[in-house]
Amino acid sequence: MLWARGLRKEFGDKVAVDDVSFTLNPGELFGFLGPNGAGKTTTIRMLVGLLRPTRGEIQVAGVDLLRQPVEAKRKLGYLPDKPMVHDKLTGREFLRFMAHLYDVRGGVGPNAEEWLQQFDLTDVADNLISTYSHGMKQKIGLIGQLIHEPQVLLLDEPTVGLDPKSARTLRNVLNGLCDRGVTVLISTHQLQTAELMCHRVGIMDRGKIVAIGSVAELQARYHTESNLEDLFLRLTEAAEDHHV
Numbered sequence: 447m448l449w450a451r452g453l454r455k456e457f458g459d460k461v462a463v464d465d466v467s468f469t470l471n472p473g474e475l476f477g478f479l480g481p482n483g484a485g486k487t488t489t490i491r492m493l494v495g496l497l498r499p500t501r502g503e504i505q506v507a508g509v510d511l512l513r514q515p516v517e518a519k520r521k522l523g524y525l526p527d528k529p530m531v532h533d534k535l536t537g538r539e540f541l542r543f544m545a546h547l548y549d550v551r552g553g554v555g556p557n558a559e560e561w562l563q564q565f566d567l568t569d570v571a572d573n574l575i576s577t578y579s580h581g582m583k584q585k586i587g588l589i590g591q592l593i594h595e596p597q598v599l600l601l602d603e604p605t606v607g608l609d610p611k612s613a614r615t616l617r618n619v620l621n622g623l624c625d626r627g628v629t630v631l632i633s634t635h636q637l638q639t640a641e642l643m644c645h646r647v648g649i650m651d652r653g654k655i656v657a658i659g660s661v662a663e664l665q666a667r668y669h670t671e672s673n674l675e676d677l678f679l680r681l682t683e684a685a686e687d688h689h690v
């Protein structure tokens with residue numbers, strides 16, 4: 447479960463995130479959408495404890511992130527849009543490093559080899575990460591975030607740079623995690639992917655959540671059968687025209 451109440455972030459005079467609240471359930475795949483500069487990354491960086499909110503509260507699987515940051519971060523996995531991987535390690539060394547970092551008993555475990563295989567990385571797992579493409583770095587970065595079996599996983603633009611097969615593998619891996627009760631948040635501009643994958647979406651615009659729900663719920667709320675792309679454009683453009 448991931449819970450946020452009244453999140454706000456100011457950068458000087460600029461309010462990047464304004465009174466954002468939501469509850470994501472165990473096993474839920476949540477799509478976090480919004481135009482450029484809407485405040486998605488800023489919100490995510492607060493949710494994973496990299497940026498201190500100006501105001502607001504966050505709980506990760508019932509643990510208060512601001513009061514018990516270490517315990518909360520143990521329950522979190524986070525893949526930024528530019529993967530945080532170590533170029534001077536090989537893929538397998540990186541996974542061992544991540545297991546050590548999170549104090550995983552028994553080290554990397556058999557799941558990692560399975561993920562390496564699923565993501566077509568087995569043959570390059572002993573090569574230096576500096577030789578990997580962007581998509582390969584994304585994939586090894588993601589596996590590194592799964593080693594400690596987080597209860598909440600946040601992925602910023604995870605499908606950028608992935609080939610179609612890897613994108614499908616990612617969807618399968620995320621669905622499998624949700625089936626096991628993990629809460630997954632992905633931010634994306636790929637609305638068709640979001641419509642295909644996500645149980646619910648939240649649309650952010652100018653620092654605020656302007657709509658939240660399943661695509662069917664949003665269609666019912668706005669009396670339309672439009673797809674997510676049309677709904678997204680209508681809601682964010684309407685906000686621009688100050689009609690919402």
Ligand SMILES: Nc1ncnc2c1ncn2[C@@H]1O[C@H](COP(=O)(O)OP(=O)(O)OP(=O)(O)O)[C@@H](O)[C@H]1O
Nearest residue numbers: 457460461462480481482483484485486487488489
């Ligand atoms: N460190 C910072 N200092 C000042 N302003 C910032 C800082 N980080 C973000 N902002 C501003 O906050 C707003 C939200 O940015 P953010 O990166 O969260 O948007 P986003 O929704 O992730 O956008 P994108 O889809 O383009 O990645 C933007 O106006 C941005 O310029």
